[in-house]
Amino acid sequence: xxxxxxxxxxxxxxxxxxxxxxxxxxxxxxxxxxxxxxxxxxxxxxxxxxxxxxxxxxxxxxxxxxxxxxxxxxxxxxxxxxxxxxxxxxxxxxxxxxxxxxxxxxxxxxxxxxxxxxxxxxxxxxxxxxxxxxxxxxxxxxxxxxxxxxxxxxxxxxxxxxxxxxxxxxxxxxxxxxxxxxxxxxxxxxxxxxxxxxxxxxxxxxxxxxxxxxxxxxxxxxxxxxxxxxxxxxxxxxxxxxxxxxxxxxxxxxxxxxxxxxxxxxxxxxxxxxxxxxxxxxxxxxxx
Amino acid sequence: xxxxxxxxxxxxxxxxxxxxxxxxxxxxxxxxxxxxxxxxxxxxxxxxxxxxxxxxxxxxxxxxxxxxxxxxxxxxxxxxxxxxxxxxxxxxxxxxxxxxxxxxxxxxxxxxxxxxxxxxxxxxxxxxxxxxxxxxxxxxxxxxxxxxxxxxxxxxxxxxxxxxxxxxxxxxxxxxxxxxxxxxxxxxxxxxxxxxxxxxxxxxxxxxxxxxxxxxxxxxxxxxxxxxxxxxxxxxxxxxxxxxxxxxxxxxxxxxxxxxxxxxxxxxxxxxxxxxxxxxxxxxxxxxxxxxxxxxxxxxxxxxxxxxxxxxxxxxxxxxxxxxxxxxxxxxxxxxxxxxxxxxxxxxxxxxxxxxxxxxxxxxxxxxxxxxxxxxxxxxxxxxxxxxxxxxxxxxxxxxxxxxxxxxxxxxxxxxxxxxxxxxxxxxxxxxxxxxxxxxxxxxxxxxxxxxxxxxxxxxxxxxxxxxxxxxxxxxxxxxxxxxxxxxxxxxxxxxxxxxxxxxxxxxxxxxxxxxxxxxxxxxxxxxxxxxxxxxxxxxxxxxxxxxxxxxxxxxxxxxxxxxxxxxxxxxxxxxxxxxxxxxxxxxxxxxxxxxxxxxxxxxxxxxxxxxxxxxxxxxxxxxxxxx
Numbered sequence: 024x025x026x027x028x029x030x031x032x033x034x035x036x037x038x039x040x041x042x043x044x045x046x047x048x049x050x051x052x053x054x055x056x057x058x059x060x061x062x063x064x065x066x067x068x069x070x071x072x073x074x075x076x077x078x079x080x081x082x083x084x085x086x087x088x089x090x091x092x093x094x095x096x097x098x099x100x101x102x103x104x105x106x107x108x109x110x111x112x113x114x115x116x117x118x119x120x121x122x123x124x125x126x127x128x129x130x131x132x133x134x135x136x137x138x139x140x141x142x143x144x145x146x147x148x149x150x151x152x153x154x155x156x157x158x159x160x161x162x163x164x165x166x167x168x169x170x171x172x173x174x175x176x177x178x179x180x181x182x183x184x185x186x187x188x189x190x191x192x193x194x195x196x197x198x199x200x201x202x203x204x205x206x207x208x209x210x211x212x213x214x215x216x217x218x219x220x221x222x223x224x225x226x227x228x229x230x231x232x233x234x235x236x237x238x239x240x241x242x243x244x245x246x247x248x249x250x251x252x253x254x255x256x257x258x259x260x261x262x263x264x265x266x267x268x269x270x271x272x273x274x275x276x277x278x279x280x281x282x283x284x285x286x287x288x289x290x291x292x293x294x295x296x297x298x299x300x301x302x303x304x305x306x307x308x309x310x311x
Numbered sequence: 312x313x314x315x316x317x318x319x320x321x322x323x324x325x326x327x328x329x330x331x332x333x334x335x336x337x338x339x340x341x342x343x344x345x346x347x348x349x350x351x352x353x354x355x356x357x358x359x360x361x362x363x364x365x366x367x368x369x370x371x372x373x374x375x376x377x378x379x380x381x382x383x384x385x386x387x388x389x390x391x392x393x394x395x396x397x398x399x400x401x402x403x404x405x406x407x408x409x410x411x412x413x414x415x416x417x418x419x420x421x422x423x424x425x426x427x428x429x430x431x432x433x434x435x436x437x438x439x440x441x442x443x444x445x446x447x448x449x450x451x452x453x454x455x456x457x458x459x460x461x462x463x464x465x466x467x468x469x470x471x472x473x474x475x476x477x478x479x480x481x482x483x484x485x486x487x488x489x490x491x492x493x494x495x496x497x498x499x500x501x502x503x504x505x506x507x508x509x510x511x512x513x514x515x516x517x518x519x520x521x522x523x524x525x526x527x528x529x530x531x532x533x534x535x536x537x538x539x540x541x542x543x544x545x546x547x548x549x550x551x552x553x554x555x556x557x558x559x560x561x562x563x564x565x566x567x568x569x570x571x572x573x574x575x576x577x578x579x580x581x582x583x584x585x586x587x588x589x590x591x592x593x594x595x596x597x598x599x600x601x602x603x604x605x606x607x608x609x610x611x612x613x614x615x616x617x618x619x620x621x622x623x624x625x626x627x628x629x630x631x632x633x634x635x636x637x638x639x640x641x642x643x644x645x646x647x648x649x650x651x652x653x654x655x656x657x658x659x660x661x662x663x664x665x666x667x668x669x670x671x672x673x674x675x676x677x678x679x680x681x682x683x684x685x686x687x688x689x690x691x692x693x694x695x696x697x698x699x700x701x702x703x704x705x706x707x708x709x710x711x712x713x714x715x716x717x718x719x720x721x722x723x724x725x726x727x728x729x730x731x732x733x734x735x736x737x738x739x740x741x742x743x744x745x746x747x748x749x750x751x752x753x754x755x756x757x758x759x760x761x762x763x764x765x766x767x768x769x770x771x772x773x774x775x776x777x778x779x780x781x782x783x784x785x786x787x788x789x790x791x792x793x794x795x796x797x798x799x800x801x802x803x804x805x806x807x808x809x810x811x812x813x814x815x816x817x818x819x820x821x822x823x824x825x826x827x828x829x830x831x832x833x834x835x836x837x838x839x840x841x842x843x844x845x846x847x848x849x850x851x852x853x854x855x856x857x858x859x860x861x862x863x864x865x866x867x868x869x870x871x872x873x874x875x876x877x878x879x880x881x882x883x884x885x886x887x888x889x890x891x892x893x894x895x896x897x898x899x900x901x902x903x904x905x906x907x908x909x910x911x912x913x914x915x916x917x918x919x920x921x922x923x924x925x926x927x928x929x930x931x932x933x934x935x936x937x938x939x
Contacts, residue, residue, distance in 0.1 A: 058411055060418075096926050114611075116411040121555070122546055122611055124344075128604030135595035189684065243544075246427070247419050258412075285430035292423040299416045302404045303409070 025117060025157030031273065031279035032158045035063075037170035037271025044245070046178055047222030051098075053195040053259035054215040057106050057117070060123040063146065063246035064130035065101075066227030067239055071134055073228040083145045083232065098220025099213055100125060107212075122150045122252040126243040135239035142238040145231065164227020167229045174222065175265055176237050176254035181218075182261060191215055245289060246281040248275070251291035261275055266307065270294075316461045318574065324530045325569040327475050329553050330562055331522030334479045336551070337559030337621075338488060339515035340495025341412055344547055345400075345417030348424045348524055351542035352396050353389035353524025354531035355428075355435050358444045360385040361532060361665040368443060372436040376841065382447035385510045386528045393524020404512035406502060406759070421544040429539045440538020444531050459533055468529055472566075475522060478803075479562055482518075484801035486794045486816075488626075489781070495504060495788040496778040497886050503740050504774075504790050504856055505764035508627035509729070541815040545600065548571055552607050558617025561779075567619055576603070584703035625834045626784045628821050657925070670821070671857030673767050678722075691716040691891050692737065692768070692860050697746035699732050706732040709746070714860070714893055719886045721906030721923075722895045725935065730895045731773055734862050737804030738770035739763045750860070760850070764902070765792060767859035771866060773895075779838030783829065784838045787820040788813075790855035823851045842869040850878065855884075861885075863894040867901060879905040899923065911935070 048062045072093045073086030103140045106128060109119050150162025160168075182188035190211045193201040230245060231237045252271045257262025271291050279287035299303060327348055335341050358524040359376030367377070379389070400420070401415040429438045447464070454460065487656050494501040494511055501509050531537045553572035558564020580595050609619065692714040706730040714720055722730050735741035737748055739760035747756045752767055758766075777787050788794075793814055795801045796809025806813075824830040827847050832840065838846055850866055863882075867875040875898065883905055884894055896902060902909050903923045911918040911926060913935040920925055924933045 058415065060415075065371060068690035104823070107614070116409065116415060118611055120411045120414060121342075121551060122608050124551075125604040125611075128548060128600045129543070129608075132597040132600035132604070134423075135603065138592055139595040140597075176483055244422065245561070247422050250415060254415075276658075283430070288423060288426060292419055295419055296416055299408060303407065303412055303693055 026280045027277065028157030030158060030276045031277070032160050032164075034235055034276035035168060036160070036164045036267045037276055039168040039244075040226060041235055041248055041252055041272045042171050042265050042268035043222055043229065044226035044249050045173050045268045046175070046251035046261050047219040047226060048249050049253045049256070049259055049264040050178075050191070050215060050222075050261055052190050052253070053261070055102065055106065055212055055242035056114070057102075058123065058258075059101075059106075059122050060131055061101065061121060062223055062247070063242035063249065064127040064134075065094050065097055065223040066230060066245070067131055067134055067242045068097060069224030070241070070242075071138055071144060072224070073231065074138075075244045077145050078145070082111070083228070086145075087225065091221040094227065095217045095220040095273035097130075098223060101220075102212065102216040106190075126143060131239055131242075135148030139302035140238065142236045142241075147232070158282045162233060167233060170225070170229065174191045174225070178261055184265070185217070187211065187214060188307045205241060247263040247288060247295075248272075248291050251295040254295050254303075254305060257308030260305065260307045263305050263307035267305070289305045312458065313461070313548040316458075316465055318578075319465045320468050320530075321577075322570060322574050323465070323472040324526045324533075325550075325553070326472045326566045327526040328550055329557070329565040329569040330472070330475050331481050331519045331526070332554050333565035334522070334561055334564050335515045335519030337554060337561075337565065338479075338483050338495065339491045339512065339517070339519075340410070340498070341404060341512050341515045342414040342515065343519060344366070344551075345418050345424075346416045346519070346550055347542045347544065347547040348421050349393045349430075349520040350527035350546075351395060351518075351521035351537075353393045353527030354537045355441070355527075356392035356524070356542075357385035357389040357528030358441045358531050359435070360442070360446075361445045362441065363445075370852070372439070373400055373433050373439060375434060378527050379799040381461045382532075385447070385532060386525060388667060389528025390521045390525040393520040393522070393527075394517045395511075396524070396665070396838050397520035400516060401509070401513040402798055405515060406498075413682050418544060418547075418813060421547060425543060435537075436834070438539060440536060440540070441531075443534045444535040444537070445534065446532050452498055454644075458881070464533060468533075471525070471529065471626060475525070476562055476566065479522075481803045481805065483562065484624075485800055486788070486796035486805075486813060488696070489789055490797055492781060493778045493786075496780055497776055500772060500776045501789070502779070503738060503760050503764055503770055505761050505769075505792050507753050507761050508800050516696075518799075519903070544726045549603060552603050552610075554617075555607060555615075556610050558619035558621070560621030561617075562595065563621050564617045564619035564621075568617070571618075572603075572606075573784065580759045598642055601695045605807035610846070621780060623782060623836065624835070626782070626788075626817060627831060628784070628824075628833045629818060640842070647804065673793075673857045673859050674888070674890075681765055685805050687800070689716055690714065691751055692893070693749040694733070694737060695749065696749040697736055697748065699729070699735065699736060699741065700744050705727060705915050707736065708739060710915070710917050712910060712920070716891050717886055717889055718891060718908065719882055720891075720893045721902040722900060723892060723897070723899070723908035723909060724912035724918070727914075730912050731864055734770060734864050734893070734895055738768060738862050740770065753850050764858075768855065768862070769853050769856045769858035770862035771853045771862070771864055773864040773868070775842075775845060777837035777840070777845050777852075781832050781834065781837060782822070783837050783840070783848055784817070784820055784833040786852050787823060788816050789895065790852040791816040797890075820855060823854055827851055827878075843871060843874060846870055847878070858890065860891045860893070863892065863896075865897065867898050868897060872900075875901060875934075888933035 044066065051057060051059045066102065069090035073083055073090040075085045076086035076089050106119060109122060152159055152161050153165065182192060190206045193206055194208050194211045198208055230242065234241065239262060248271055251266050252267035255270060256267030271294065274290050275287045277289050324648065332346055335343060354381065358632050359374055360378055360380045362377045363379045366373050400417065432438065435441060448538055475666055489508055489882035491511060494506055494508060515844050549572060553619065554565050554570060557568020576599060579701065580599055584595055591688045630699035638835065690713045694710050694712050697707055697710050710733055728782055732741065736743050739758060743756060747754055750766065753761055778789060781789065794809060794812045796813060821830065824833055828848055832844065846866060846869065853861060879901055886892055907922050908920050909923055909926060910920045911932050918935055919932050920930050
């Protein structure tokens with residue numbers, strides 16, 4: 024029982040990190056129709072920006088903010104210099120996905136070229152450990168979960184109640200129509216990339232905090248989780264991404280309690296392929 | 312010396328892998344981001360077929376199999392394993408899933424497969440991988456370390472690569488290859504012309520998988536080791552880079568890409584490392600990956616067709632019959648003036664047909680069928696209370712109509728009336744939310760679009776839907792059914808098998824081109840034509856499919872009014888020969904002149920039916936749509 028509870032604890036933190044990443048990824052897809060496979064690489068870049076700051080004696084939480092800013096800039100540039108030109112030219116979605124893979128290579132191995140191949144970790148305290156039954160979470164983990172909840176609430180408020188959020192939803196639904204209604208879609212898109220880039224930086228840093236020891240290629244497997252969460256909830260649906268993150272995060276960690284931990288990703292894998300086979304629009308997506 | 316041998320073997324192996332990818336991705340348009348797991352599967356299977364049981368050699372490795380089979384069984388087994396491994400993934404490449412989603416499913420599979428093999432040691436010895444894999448004919452005449460043996464291996468690998476090249480070229484230069492390229496260029500249209508997308512893509516997955524696996528089998532029996540490090544998901548990207556840079560769609564480009572990218576890269580890296588021994592150990596490998604990413608992006612931007620682009624297939628158009636002398640030629644010249652600005656001319660009514668067309672079987676059947684004398688012609692296509700909704704929007708709200716044989720029915724209505732949606736449901740390219748569609752008495756509501764096309768129910772599309780990287784002639788040939796070369800086995804059987812069907816199809820296509828006056832453009836890329844010309848190609852291609860019922864979605868859009876009238880005349884002529892046509896159009900003059908009956912739709916429902924004269928007299932029709 025306590026193993027189950029402990030794994031629920033792991034599941035909560037994984038879901039929290041995953042939710043931030045999945046929401047960022049899915050909003051990029053929703054508003055620009057780009058499956059940005061370089062997202063995990065941007066996360067890595069963010070984690071290492073925070074590390075660089077942290078190495079200079081600054082708290083990792085400040086490093087986190089800097090990472091968010093840096094990844095925001097990287098993402099806006101990525102769209103401006105790469106994805107947008109290809110889209111304007113009318114390239115097929117598959118061409119853009121291949122380009123995004125190329126970008127992933129450039130960013131991830133660019134980071135590796137700079138920092139080397141050794142795993143590093145942040146210099147930070149973990150805080151007290153809180154026990155609740157068999158559930159054990161440290162202060163840091165609780166902070167991460169709290170950040171994630173704030174982010175999700177913020178995204179909800181953004182999409183539902185702000186003008187930008189409505190413009191994002193309109194652009195996602197039908198870009199031409201949105202433009203004809205007077206929405207500055209190019210600005211909406213740039214802002215979306217800035218926001219989701221920041222989410223990527225945030226996700227990367229908390230991911231690195233959570234796993235402790237990380238390297239430039241640590242996010243490769245995490246990308247699989249992101250994709251599973253996004254497609255489970257429905258690609259392009261922010262609430263779906265949150266739901267998917269919760270399901271994937273909890274199920275992978277709980278399964279790790281019963282099968283060998285190395286295989287916990289298999290659940291995410293099976294979920295993703297099953298959704299693609301049966302219901303590509305996802306759980307919350309509209310049936311075509 | 313040994314170095315050169317290794318280089319050549321790697322070159323051959325990479326060439327084989329890239330040829331498989333070129334066929335699967337470049338020709339078939341199937342994007343498989345998990346390509347490397349097929350090469351890995353081939354390597355592992357070849358290894359466990361060739362290795363003795365895992366208790367041998369002191370039992371330091373753990374693996375399944377180990378049957379110590381002689382050459383060439385490991386290589387053959389590898390190819391078979393690759394083919395079989397593709398089968399579970401066919402669900403990803405059906406009609407329903409976007410190509411980029413399917414590609415991601417395969418990418419994820421590659422990541423997970425590597426993880427599983429690494430962690431589950433009893434399978435293929437986990438992270439450490441397999442070693443001491445026996446080379447082919449190890450206990451044969453030559454010692455495997457002798458240079459004679461090594462060179463023989465090189466020769467075998469290169470000959471195999473040449474064989475693979477010959478095979479995929481044979482496939483690609485056949486009607487089957489043309490169908491694959493059409494599917495690649497526009498899968499929705501290929502589907503509507505009778506091509507079974509699932510079957511075609513499954514074939515490409517299986518074939519690509521088998522070829523990739525073969526390359527893995529050859530490689531593992533040469534280097535005698537294989538571990539998960541050799542096949543991370545990123546290795547697929549290297550192969551994609553090779554095919555993109557070298558030139559996809561042209562198999563020579565794949566070979567060039569194999570030489571430039573996997574082999575060339577390694578060589579340049581080695582040279583740099585030797586020149587600068589003091590560099591940090593992982594700097595160059597990292598920069599290699601950065602370079603690959605950059606090259607992919609640059610090539611896709613600057614030269615997406617690659618260094619050696621896909622060649623244009625020029626098909627000799629059979630010579631025209633001698634033109635009718637004197638009066639007809641003068642008449643033709645006069646008409647030629649009128650249409651000279653459009654860049655083409657339709658044959659004047661008096662022209663003799665250029666090449667006699669061999670009509671398709673359904674056309675022949677129609678000609679043979681006696682014209683019904685007394686009673687009304689039978690109903691050939693019917694919609695029964697058909698509905699279509701998207702979320703909350705009712706695009707088509709309960710439409711029932713009957714189309715009688717031999718009629719040219721017009722379908723008009725304001726924008727958003729649901730005309731194109733109705734057409735799509737009749738053709739099967741969109742599914743009904745409820746209701747039934749009946750064709751020649753049969754309920755075809757659940758029948759997919761490609762089968763309806765094979766039954767004689769063919770549609771055209773409103774928006775640009777030509778196969779861009781096929782010539783006009785190829786576009787038409789792609790529409791023609793019944794070509795024996797239009798299947799995998801038929802393609803393998805070769806030109807001697809399908810040559811006759813092809814010649815007949817070319818003759819039919821030439822006749823159709825002459826009928827619509829586009830024979831001068833037969834060998835131009837369809838994507839390079841003007842809007843009006845592309846519309847004509849669309850119609851001609853649909854006619855090549857030998858339809859009984861033709862559904863045209865705004866065929867005259869963007870077409871010169873005079874040309875539109877000529878097209879209308881042609882359509883009327885086809886109806887007189889027994890074809891049934893339903894035409895969505897906005898040009899009311901066309902409806903006036905050619906269509907009877909005309910159906911008016913508004914807001915998803917049928918408003919009225921009758922001749923244009925009758926409709927103009929009805930108030931509700933005038934209100935809904937007609938403005939004088």
